[in-house]
Amino acid sequence: MPRKTYVAAIQEALSEEMRRDPRVFLIGEDVRIGVFPSTRGLHAEFGDKRVIDTPISELAVAGAGIGAAVTGLRPVVDLMFGTFLYLAFDQIANQAGAMRYMYGGQTKVPLVFMAQNGAGSSAGHHHSQAVHQFFMNMPQIKVILPSTPGDGKGLLKSAIRDDNPVLFLHSLSLGGKRGDVPAEEYLIPIGLADVKRAGGDVTICAAGPTVYTALDAADALAAEGIEAEVIDLRSLSPWDKQAVLDSVAKTGRFVAVDESFPTCSAASEWAATVAAEAFHHLRAPVQRVTNKDVPMPFSPTLEKAVLPSAEDVIAAVRRTLA
Amino acid sequence: MHHQGISLDVLLDIYTCVLRIRRFEEEVSRLFRQGQLPGFVHLYIGEEAVAAGVCATLTDEDTIISTHRGHGHVIAKGGDIKRMMAELFGKASGYNKGKGGSMHIADFDIGMLGAIGIVGGGIPIAVGAGLSAWYQDSERVSVCFFGDGAANEGSFHESLNLASALNLPVVFVCENNQYGEFTPAARAMNICDIADRAAGYGIPGLVADGADALEMYRVARTAAQRARDGDGPTLIEAKTHRRGSHAEGEEAFLAGQTYRSEEELAAAWAKDPLLLLHTYIGEQNLLPAEQLETLDADITQSVREAVDAARNSPDPKVESVFEDLWV
Numbered sequence: 001m002p003r004k005t006y007v008a009a010i011q012e013a014l015s016e017e018m019r020r021d022p023r024v025f026l027i028g029e030d031v032r033i034g035v036f037p038s039t040r041g042l043h044a045e046f047g048d049k050r051v052i053d054t055p056i057s058e059l060a061v062a063g064a065g066i067g068a069a070v071t072g073l074r075p076v077v078d079l080m081f082g083t084f085l086y087l088a089f090d091q092i093a094n095q096a097g098a099m100r101y102m103y104g105g106q107t108k109v110p111l112v113f114m115a116q117n118g119a120g121s122s123a124g125h126h127h128s129q130a131v132h133q134f135f136m137n138m139p140q141i142k143v144i145l146p147s148t149p150g151d152g153k154g155l156l157k158s159a160i161r162d163d164n165p166v167l168f169l170h171s172l173s174l175g176g177k178r179g180d181v182p183a184e185e186y187l188i189p190i191g192l193a194d195v196k197r198a199g200g201d202v203t204i205c206a207a208g209p210t211v212y213t214a215l216d217a218a219d220a221l222a223a224e225g226i227e228a229e230v231i232d233l234r235s236l237s238p239w240d241k242q243a244v245l246d247s248v249a250k251t252g253r254f255v256a257v258d259e260s261f262p263t264c265s266a267a268s269e270w271a272a273t274v275a276a277e278a279f280h281h282l283r284a285p286v287q288r289v290t291n292k293d294v295p296m297p298f299s300p301t302l303e304k305a306v307l308p309s310a311e312d313v314i315a316a317v318r319r320t321l322a
Numbered sequence: 323m324h325h326q327g328i329s330l331d332v333l334l335d336i337y338t339c340v341l342r343i344r345r346f347e348e349e350v351s352r353l354f355r356q357g358q359l360p361g362f363v364h365l366y367i368g369e370e371a372v373a374a375g376v377c378a379t380l381t382d383e384d385t386i387i388s389t390h391r392g393h394g395h396v397i398a399k400g401g402d403i404k405r406m407m408a409e410l411f412g413k414a415s416g417y418n419k420g421k422g423g424s425m426h427i428a429d430f431d432i433g434m435l436g437a438i439g440i441v442g443g444g445i446p447i448a449v450g451a452g453l454s455a456w457y458q459d460s461e462r463v464s465v466c467f468f469g470d471g472a473a474n475e476g477s478f479h480e481s482l483n484l485a486s487a488l489n490l491p492v493v494f495v496c497e498n499n500q501y502g503e504f505t506p507a508a509r510a511m512n513i514c515d516i517a518d519r520a521a522g523y524g525i526p527g528l529v530a531d532g533a534d535a536l537e538m539y540r541v542a543r544t545a546a547q548r549a550r551d552g553d554g555p556t557l558i559e560a561k562t563h564r565r566g567s568h569a570e571g572e573e574a575f576l577a578g579q580t581y582r583s584e585e586e587l588a589a590a591w592a593k594d595p596l597l598l599l600h601t602y603i604g605e606q607n608l609l610p611a612e613q614l615e616t617l618d619a620d621i622t623q624s625v626r627e628a629v630d631a632a633r634n635s636p637d638p639k640v641e642s643v644f645e646d647l648w649v
């Protein structure tokens with residue numbers, strides 16, 4: 001199978017879908033040159049009409065995407081950094097997610113918002129936040145956070161074909177990571193988890209870069225004979241509850257690893273669900289491993305200390321075994 | 323260029339400031355290329371005259387707000403290059419104890435209320451600083467620096483209108499360097515002068531040559547005086563040009579693509595704010611050449627010392643992650 005980088009896989013998903021469906025177009029700041037390589041080269045193939053550079057106006061661009069979506073197009077709106085979604089919050093929270101329901105099912109909003117999620121490049125608080133948890137909290141917005149090139153491509157293609165608003169989050173820190181990407185056409189359904197490592201002693205649930213944190217922890221634990229199962233959720237809303245519950249039924253232990261602020265994090269939701277619905281299988285209290293509860297500091301030393309680490313995960317697993 | 327109505331002391335201050343920003347930024351560029359600085363770094367080379375001219379009209383009580391391209395504003399407001407350099411290295415002795423970095427430097431003691439990495443994010447806050455000056459019957463002026471790109475954010479429009487409606491002492495300084503990242507302003511708006519937008523909010527909009535530090539000073543002095551007199555906000559548009567990358571290392575983003583022509587860059591270099599001022603001072607015999615040379619040597623030396631101090635200062639302690647939380 002061909003091996004490609006994460007950004008190349010995302011670029012491929014965009015170009016394939018734009019070729020397939022003339023209603024699909026890309027709009028955002030500097031998408032022509034491509035601040036992130038994921039949009040690079042698309043302008044050369046698709047031209048001004050389908051790769052639209054905009055002024056720095058996130059609210060207007062997000063809203064324009066919604067307007068285009070309800071009038072027959074299938075926009076991909078690139079908002080660059082996840083933190084810039086805050087500027088477009090009204091259009092996403094009040095409009096995109098609620099529209100179909102609020103208008104009694106008269107319309108649909110086939111739209112993808114794209115943004116980079118999370119920290120890891122010492123860019124300071126304004127460019128280093130994971131934002132997925134805010135959007136998980138909103139009804140009727142789908143949220144995707146892939147960890148591998150193959151998952152990224154298959155999920156982005158599904159997102160573009162989905163008739164609902166989807167937030168596709170990608171990760172700067174994974175941009176250069178290589179992985180298998182099937183040569184033939186394929187889709188990965190939104191809402192389906194993937195077991196990245198099988199094991200019977202403890203279930204570790206993660207998404208995006210924390211999947212690698214979890215896998216590192218699992219490798220270290222394996223050396224001591226503890227076999228962790230690492231579930232990559234890939235989609236955060238809707239999320240594959242059944243995959244997690246099935247795994248916990250087998251392991252009886254649960255650790256949620258999530259790069260967000262701890263309160264109301266994605267991990268909070270996963271842990272609460274497991275505690276409520278797999279209570280009788282649990283042999284230890286559920287554990288959450290998240291960011292420290294502070295804004296993201298700039299210094300590499302401090303940034304590292306704030307993010308969830310493999311050591312944090314190992315410690316959490318030990319707590320479930322104590 | 324002319325210096326009518328500007329004392330020699332002020333002229334020397336402005337020149338020193340332009341030079342200090344230039345030498346600081348040149349060093350930062352070198353350090354970045356050597357891989358010594360973490361994160362993103364946006365340099366102010368080519369735009370020095372704007373901050374230098376504007377801030378020379380301000381007192382220590384007056385406040386400024388800055389952007390992702392903020393080192394020049396810190397220096398112009400009288401900031402300490404040692405503490406700034408240490409912050410760029412992410413060190414404990416930095417302005418923000420290593421928690422902010424290049425895009426977030428602040429010095430509240432001298433009225434530098436912070437650099438902000440969100441484009442347009444500082445404009446409303448500057449309105450608030452103007453509000454408090456009015457509320458406290460202070461003569462204080464609030465100055466806000468932002469780019470041409472930021473003038474397309476909703477925050478710009480809401481803030482100008484709010485400051486106008488409340489008649490607040492705010493000076494909005496738009497640094498029109500003609501690009502937001504790689505997008506030319508000409509493709510992001512259908513007007514030539516951002517200053518024209520002031521009319522829509524019922525405030526004066528002035529265009530100034532951002533390469534001419536003395537013109538920047540005069541225009542800013544008028545706007546600041548208007549604010550102090552209780553006559554409300556002004557929008558100043560400084561026509562300028564950044565000489566280097568949008569962010570250091572932009573070649574990686576561009577991957578061989580270009581967005582500015584060689585001719586355009588050459589034309590910009592021909593209007594180098596440091597060179598223009600230096601030439602003017604020489605032609606008019608305002609200051610002895612040796613004095614300018616000594617000044618340059620002193621500044622270069624102080625930048626070097628700032629780098630050495632930053633390198634030798636410790637990383638922040640991991641425990642400091644939990645400091646400076648709720649008071």
Ligand SMILES: Cc1ncc(C[n+]2csc(CCOP(=O)(O)OP(=O)(O)O)c2C)c(N)n1
Nearest residue numbers: 084391439440441469470471472501502503
């Ligand atoms: C809200 C927001 N959108 C986008 C960005 C990414 N970004 C950083 S700098 C920049 C260009 C800003 O242009 P301008 O305001 O003209 O300032 P300049 O960089 O030219 O000084 C952009 C788009 C950001 N930091 N914040």
Ligand SMILES: [Mg+2]
Nearest residue numbers: 469470501502
């Ligand atoms: Mg600009």
